[in-house]
Amino acid sequence: MPPPRPPSRRHHGALLALALAGACGPFALAPARAEVFKCAGPQAVPVYQDTPCPPGKELRNFQTDPPPITVLPGPEIAAEPRAPAEPKRGTREVAPAKSTTPAGEAKPGADAAERKFVRPGMSEGEVVARLGRPEVTSRGSKLAAARWTYLPSAGDPDTITTITFANGVVASVERKVSKR
Known part of the structure; x- marks a missing residue:
């Protein structure tokens, strides 16, 4: 019986990919957690951090006591008149004549x-x-x-x-x- 052949490069790449997938698998399945903790800092100043507070320093637990949602009303906007619909293609419309100021006259309100x-x-x-x-x-x-x-x-x-x-x-x- 001949000796076994060493794995080819193609098999080597597949084995490497399989090993990487196995090593990264537990990390891919772990849910990402984003938590905020409000703790008492030096001189009782509130400090927000992403790690749990030391014992006796917790000011608020946002997981069990989330802040209320504040909804501010937007400004009242009067309905603006709509522009006339675009004319259909192929129809012609005469453009209004431009109003120009004669060269010798000053425009009102302008110096x-x-x-x-x-x-x-x-x-x-x-x-x-x-x-x-x-x-x-x-x-x-x-x-x-x-x-x-x-x-x-x-x-x-x-x-x-x-x-x-x-x-x-x-x-x-x-x-x-x-x-x-």
């Missing part, structure tokens, strides 16, 4: 002289509060920043102010003198 004081770092809200809505806008995208353009008006004649936004913050301000 055109304030355009000189717009600086990088201001938010869109600050710009709208100071200058009002722009006459011309271009939307930003992932690669391009948003651009607002204010045309000449009575408080800032012969000057076109272009404000570029990046992530809702003024990135640059360009003021060009235009000749009529």
Whole structure:
């Protein structure tokens, strides 16, 4: 009878996997426990820990006496009017005409002289509060920043102010003198 052959590499890997599964099995079956203990620390200051308290130091046992659940009511929100449903594909709808401010008129509530004081770092809200809505806008995208353009008006004649936004913050301000 020939001598027995040594186990091949394939059998060696299978035996190793079987041995590891046997060694890790008891740990995989043990449930994970997460317990919190409230103990009296130095000078009777409450201490929360994950190990049981020493005798006489337990302030609360969360396993036998769990804390009550506190539910705070949310703010009352009035129902907002719903936007009209999207038109079906293939139907055309005429867009309303844009209302533009003529170049010579100032917009109500906006001081055109304030355009000189717009600086990088201001938010869109600050710009709208100071200058009002722009006459011309271009939307930003992932690669391009948003651009607002204010045309000449009575408080800032012969000057076109272009404000570029990046992530809702003024990135640059360009003021060009235009000749009529």
